[in-house]
Amino acid sequence: MDQNHCESDMEDDDGGDVKDGDVKDEAMYGDGKTVNQFVQRISMAEYQKQATDYTKTAVQNLVSSPEYQRVYTRCQLCWSSWSDGQFSTNCFECGGYAMSRPCPVCRGKCESIWTRDVDMSHTNYEAHWDGDCRLPADERQGYLTQLLLSTETASELDLMDAMEDLATH
Secondary structure (H helix, E strand, O other): OOOOOOHHHOEOOOOOEOOOOOOOOEEEOOOOOOOOEEEOOOOHHHHHHHHHHHHHHHHHHHHHOHHHHHHHOEOOOOOOEHHHOOOOOOOOOOOOOOOEEEOOOOOOOOOOEEEEOHHHHHHHOOOOEEOOOOOOHHHHHHHHHHHHHOOOOOOHHHHHHHHHHHHHO
């Protein structure tokens, strides 16, 4: 069988000719007995859907890979690898912690663990954290007030975190 045949030259399973327009998978590069590859016709819309789905899957696989995470979660100022638990205590972007830290409002009394907002940390070159203090509002307010007033024990980052938390509650 010639490799450059068209549909009208093919025979169906019953020995009859396959006519143009019949919906069938075409065997390519085969000798009629062995099928090496199938080509299926799909619409342009289906092709675009498959391409989009494949691209989304490929990007999700890349972003979730350990190799990418090690690069993405690296401090841009001191090059500490937060995902490997590394950080610097004197680096603004590290903020003294890797990927998580105790609640900065009550210094961990509520046992809440805050997680690093990597995008914001990179964008502003200073540590940013996501979390909520679990203490009752009046007790939390007392810690925030104390934190704002005691500049000698609170770092600039702690004060910023406290003011952000105060503004959202």
